[in-house]
Amino acid sequence: MTISTSASSTAREWADLYWIVPGTVACLAFIATVRDPFALDILVTTLLWAAAASAWNLSGGYAGQLSIGHAAYFGIGAYTSTYLLLTYGLSPWIGMLIGAALAALTALGIGALTVRLRGSFFVMATLAFGAIAHIVAAIWRSVTGGSNGLSIPFEPSFARMVFADKQSFAILALALLLIVVGTVLLIERSKLGASLVAYREDDAAARALGVRTLRARLIAIMISALFTGICGTLHAQYTLYIDPDSVTGLSFSLQVALICIVGGVGTLSGPILGAALIIPLASLLRGALSSSGSGLHLVVYAVMVIMVLLALPEGIGPSLMRRVRAARGK
Amino acid sequence: MLETLLQLFVSGILAGGIYALMSVGLTLVFGVLRVVNFAHGEYMMLAMYFTFWLFTQLSVDPYVAILIVLPAAWLFGIATEWLLIRRTLDAPHIAQVFVTLALSVLLQNLALLFWTADFRSIFVPYASSVVEIGPVLVTWSRLINFIIAIVTAAAVGAMLKYTYTGMAIRATAQDRRSARLMGVNVDRIYSMTFALGSALVALAGVLVMPLFPVNPFSGGEFILVAFVVVVLGGMGSLLGAVVAGLAIGVIEAFAAFYLGSEVKQLVYFLFFVVVLLVMPAGLFGKRGAEVMDVT
Numbered sequence: 310m311t312i313s314t315s316a317s318s319t320a321r322e323w324a325d326l327y328w329i330v331p332g333t334v335a336c337l338a339f340i341a342t343v344r345d346p347f348a349l350d351i352l353v354t355t356l357l358w359a360a361a362a363s364a365w366n367l368s369g370g371y372a373g374q375l376s377i378g379h380a381a382y383f384g385i386g387a388y389t390s391t392y393l394l395l396t397y398g399l400s401p402w403i404g405m406l407i408g409a410a411l412a413a414l415t416a417l418g419i420g421a422l423t424v425r426l427r428g429s430f431f432v433m434a435t436l437a438f439g440a441i442a443h444i445v446a447a448i449w450r451s452v453t454g455g456s457n458g459l460s461i462p463f464e465p466s467f468a469r470m471v472f473a474d475k476q477s478f479a480i481l482a483l484a485l486l487l488i489v490v491g492t493v494l495l496i497e498r499s500k501l502g503a504s505l506v507a508y509r510e511d512d513a514a515a516r517a518l519g520v521r522t523l524r525a526r527l528i529a530i531m532i533s534a535l536f537t538g539i540c541g542t543l544h545a546q547y548t549l550y551i552d553p554d555s556v557t558g559l560s561f562s563l564q565v566a567l568i569c570i571v572g573g574v575g576t577l578s579g580p581i582l583g584a585a586l587i588i589p590l591a592s593l594l595r596g597a598l599s600s601s602g603s604g605l606h607l608v609v610y611a612v613m614v615i616m617v618l619l620a621l622p623e624g625i626g627p628s629l630m631r632r633v634r635a636a637r638g639k
Numbered sequence: 640m641l642e643t644l645l646q647l648f649v650s651g652i653l654a655g656g657i658y659a660l661m662s663v664g665l666t667l668v669f670g671v672l673r674v675v676n677f678a679h680g681e682y683m684m685l686a687m688y689f690t691f692w693l694f695t696q697l698s699v700d701p702y703v704a705i706l707i708v709l710p711a712a713w714l715f716g717i718a719t720e721w722l723l724i725r726r727t728l729d730a731p732h733i734a735q736v737f738v739t740l741a742l743s744v745l746l747q748n749l750a751l752l753f754w755t756a757d758f759r760s761i762f763v764p765y766a767s768s769v770v771e772i773g774p775v776l777v778t779w780s781r782l783i784n785f786i787i788a789i790v791t792a793a794a795v796g797a798m799l800k801y802t803y804t805g806m807a808i809r810a811t812a813q814d815r816r817s818a819r820l821m822g823v824n825v826d827r828i829y830s831m832t833f834a835l836g837s838a839l840v841a842l843a844g845v846l847v848m849p850l851f852p853v854n855p856f857s858g859g860e861f862i863l864v865a866f867v868v869v870v871l872g873g874m875g876s877l878l879g880a881v882v883a884g885l886a887i888g889v890i891e892a893f894a895a896f897y898l899g900s901e902v903k904q905l906v907y908f909l910f911f912v913v914v915l916l917v918m919p920a921g922l923f924g925k926r927g928a929e930v931m932d933v934t
Contacts, residue, residue, distance in 0.1 A: 605748070
């Protein structure tokens with residue numbers, strides 16, 4: 310990652326725009342031309358996962374706080390907006406913000422409770438919080454509908470955030486991804502980003518130099534949870550059905566982390582690259598292999614992740630970049 | 640009233656024996672390799688399926704199946720240690736954590752592929768026969784399982800304490816570099832410890848097979864209990880795992896009776912969080928391990 314301060318690296322400061330702008334244009338062109346619902350579905354799913362993985366990356370990647378409990382925030386976002394919509398008819402646009410705020414507050418609580426834990430202990434604590442969220446979603450029937458889940462009626466209208474065409478939703482997901490990426494970009498270049506990396510690399514040294522790593526970590530985990538909650542609302546509005554397994558299950562928490570790891574953890578482009586590789590692959594595999602039994606696409610996927618972890622532990626993006634730089638002789 | 644309390648206590652202790660057995664392997668692997676095996680529960684699930692398969696295809700009694708399943712689990716442990724774990728020991732922490740997490744996803748879905756998501760169970764006539772101990776009723780198989788679990792845990796403890804290999808394992812756990820300087824073949828110790836951990840959790844799997852149905856995600860449920868137990872007992876502590884296993888069994892039995900079986904999991908996770916926060920070193924663990932980078 311680049312935390313550049315010298316004047317000579319102004320070009321590098323804006324280097325990310327070289328892929329963000331063409332990427333956005335390519336997405337818009339895809340949305341404008343492609344009419345195939347299957348292809349558009351893959352695009353929407355990829356964009357939503359890229360946004361969720363970028364949000365995870367902020368705390369998991371830059372600060373190295375490996376959370377496998379982010380489904381708690383995703384679930385809070387999804388259930389809050391859906392409950393408010395179904396019970397009070399509140400527009401999901403507002404419910405989304407309330408859900409995001411609740412997710413951020415929950416993250417502040419969990420973050421404050423787990424600040425002292427490092428390494429595997431932090432991982433296990435987040436696993437427990439994720440499991441608690443799943444149990445609460447399953448037993449708090451009056452709000453969540455228990456294991457029956459909640460269905461959002463298909464009544465297309467902008468105020469209800471339900472669209473008859475997939476294009477509108479793809480634009481919405483793209484906008485969310487750009488907001489998340491923009492936020493991460495700003496944080497990466499700020500003192501906050503530097504504090505997070507300082508914490509990840511050597512907490513004691515950072516604190517000795519006066520870096521307020523604790524404050525930085527709490528802010529990072531709150532922003533991370535906030536965006537994860539928003540992704541939860543969008544997921545609910547897109548699929549129109551949520552239940553404990555789909556929005557608070559361990560598989561969500563694992564998937565956001567694995568996307569980052571495959572793409573390149575702690576880098577701006579990593580989660581997007583990871584999502585662009587994994588989500589279409591998973592969708593295509595699921596389509597191609599579903600006849601031969603469920604679970605095979607996840608087998609392929611897990612093997613791929615293990616191979617990336619063993620062969621390219623920095624992730625595909627950074628490893629490629631290094632080879633390109635080496636080839637250029639820089 | 641008193642009888643109910645006593646009955647709950649005894650059922651909890653008996654269930655806790657199995658939790659202890661599951662957790663001994665996990666805590667041992669952590670103590671020696673400094674790796675949390677997030678796929679530990681899947682080894683148990685595979686052992687349950689293997690027992691199921693032996694029983695239905697070859698009508699091998701579960702207690703006889705121990706003789707086949709344990710060596711298989713040992714070999715499987717050696718294979719995973721050699722293929723995956725060894726290669727991540729010096730890798731960044733993130734690779735260590737996610738290699739075993741990805742392994743658990745892999746094993747779960749392989750099981751799903753082979754056996755579908757249906758629950759499988761076996762019926763042995765003696766599983767439900769009951770013995771009366773004073774005012775308390777216990778099933779024979781639970782009682783025998785408990786005895787096997789505790790004897791096994793004690794045997795592992797004695798092995799660690801009195802044999803040369805056990806001493807080498809403890810030396811590696813304390814300081815791998817010094818152990819190597821003293822002539823301990825550390826790589827072999829890693830391999831053996833991981834294999835032992837796999838065999839122990841597989842034994843737990845065989846023992847519970849006549850009592851609980853298995854599906855590909857059973858391991859994930861059991862492993863969460865094992866994490867609670869291991870953290871409560873203190874990561875790396877064998878005695879801690881046994882004491883905490885029994886304690887969690889009792890807590891679970893009371894919570895299930897008074898609060899309902901849905902809420903019981905919530906109770907022990909909240910308990911887990913409280914333990915992590917109040918005494919992260921657990922009952923018998925080393926202080927400070929939770930704030931060190933245990934990589």
